[in-house]
Amino acid sequence: MEWDVVPGGITAPRGFRAAGVHAGLKKARKDLALIVSDNLAAAAAVYTTNKVQAAPLVVTREHLAGGYARAVVVNSGNANACTGEEGLRDARCMAEVTAREVGCRPEEVVVASTGVIGVPLPMEKVTSGIRQAARNLSVEGSRDAAEAIMTTDRRVKEIAVRFNLGGRQVTIGGVAKGSGMIHPNMATMLAFITTDVEMTPADLRRALVAAVDATFNMVTVDGDTSTNDMVVILANGQAGAGPTDDKEYALFAGALEYVCRYLARLIARDGEGATRLIEVEVHGARTREDARTIARAIARSNLVKSAVHGADANWGRILCAAGYSEAELDPEKVDIFIQSPAGREQLAAGGRPFPFSEGKARDILAAEEVKIIVYLNQGSAAAEAYGCDLTCEYVTINASYRT
CATH class of the missing domain: 3.10.20.340 (ArgJ beta chain, C-terminal domain)
Incomplete structure (x- = not known):
């Protein structure tokens, strides 16, 4: 391989911090995660093909239309799906509270949820959890964030790889959740990927779509495709290097696909009740x-x-x-x-x-x-x-x- 696996997950790339806290949406386990870039980052996402789409996906599509973001806020335990106008207001509220806490615009916040469908979010707990997570942001926070997005998962899913691009060291990190309602064209899975590579939103999306198609879209656990799935990538450019020709782009795309495949295999391995x-x-x-x-x-x-x-x-x-x-x-x-x-x-x-x-x-x-x-x-x-x-x-x- 042309890259090395390194510790640190989504906070291994320069300029990213994360946190995961227990906000009270679940009885005991962490249930709210925050991922923040120190500067505005190019962003891209791929979403579920299910025609029933949760409120966070609607809001995130709107926010990523311009191709940039600063933060990702994720709750588990409640999908905020099939919740009507109230659900949309709650998803937008999550973005607004996050924006105030980390110092960005609400339109620069990606919102994601996972859990039970058809139940309103307990917003007092959610907003309190966002504030707590913002206070806990750190460059060692990847594992806490990975734990906070889990539902029926039995294993934490995270990875980071490091390689040279244009004479500089660059890193890609990722976390994911998923073990049930998993089927091609996305599933009950969320994945968040960070990198300090310099990329345009268009090139970032092209690489992400190809990587997802070869990896996450080739996973199946039970034939169900969920309402909440998304894969999001943020590229903040803090490494000071990005692909300058086809060879370097292929290297970045190959490393990104490796990260996605690693996480996809962990999702399949962690299928609900699975032993193989x-x-x-x-x-x-x-x-x-x-x-x-x-x-x-x-x-x-x-x-x-x-x-x-x-x-x-x-x-x-x-x-x-x-x-x-x-x-x-x-x-x-x-x-x-x-x-x-x-x-x-x-x-x-x-x-x-x-x-x-x-x-x-x-x-x-x-x-x-x-x-x-x-x-x-x-x-x-x-x-x-x-x-x-x-x-x-x-x-x-x-x-x-x-x-």
């Missing part, structure tokens, strides 16, 4: 879109997910999912493998059974990270998708999520 991370590789497709379509179909198949949970090498379910994906394929050319730290085993050749060891296959599928590899043998395009196994715990979590 499932990576699906599809090779030899006629087109990239065919490869993506098949990979996502396999990763989201409840039958495939259940088979992996039971360590059952039921390869017919994999081929079945590829077949109903509506992508082009010839089933008589398809080869299927499974792989994990426990080894690699071929399950099918030319769409037919291939002699394999049931015991070895069981050991492979029992690992915490399992790879399903499908060769279509029809072209040169490839894609990866990320998912997790389906367990009884998923039902338990979602049967009582609101109560």
Whole structure:
């Protein structure tokens, strides 16, 4: 790699501070986060494709229309979705209070929420939490912020990478949340990325859209696409360097995609009730879109997910999912493998059974990270998708999520 993984998350880049506090939206855990750039930053975002969109997304779209921002305020425990005009007023209030506390305009504040849908925000707690978070802002605050945006997540999700650009050291950091309602075209996930690279809003958006398309849009946990999802990036330019040619832009874009993929894999690994991370590789497709379509179909198949949970090498379910994906394929050319730290085993050749060891296959599928590899043998395009196994715990979590 041309970059090094470093500690610090979203506060690893120069000129960023963050905080995470308990405002009382949840019983005990941190539930409000603040991320602030010391100066106005170029900004870009990608949003859920769900036609039902929460109030914070409406407000954030308005605020990022000009391509710049100073701060991000996020609450967990309440989605502020399906809350009508009151929800819009509350989202705008969050921006106004944040702006007063950090010294910027309300239009320079990104607003995000995650949690239960259809419940008004307890604004007294939210505004008090924003003030508390503003007092706690620090260059060591990334992990607190990452904890504060979690809902049913079991693991904190953060990363930072550092590399040289134009002879200067630059950094990209990120945090994310997500473990349920996860499906391509965004999901119940939020991700916030910071960088001290100098970028125009247009170039920043171009890089972000490409990175999200290759990573977050290839994650599926349960087939549900949420009302609140967004990925936001701020670039404040404090490193004093930015891409000056195609090679340097590609380096920045590659590092950004690495950050997004790292966070996307953590989301898939942390799927509600999950015990396995499932990576699906599809090779030899006629087109990239065919490869993506098949990979996502396999990763989201409840039958495939259940088979992996039971360590059952039921390869017919994999081929079945590829077949109903509506992508082009010839089933008589398809080869299927499974792989994990426990080894690699071929399950099918030319769409037919291939002699394999049931015991070895069981050991492979029992690992915490399992790879399903499908060769279509029809072209040169490839894609990866990320998912997790389906367990009884998923039902338990979602049967009582609101109560």
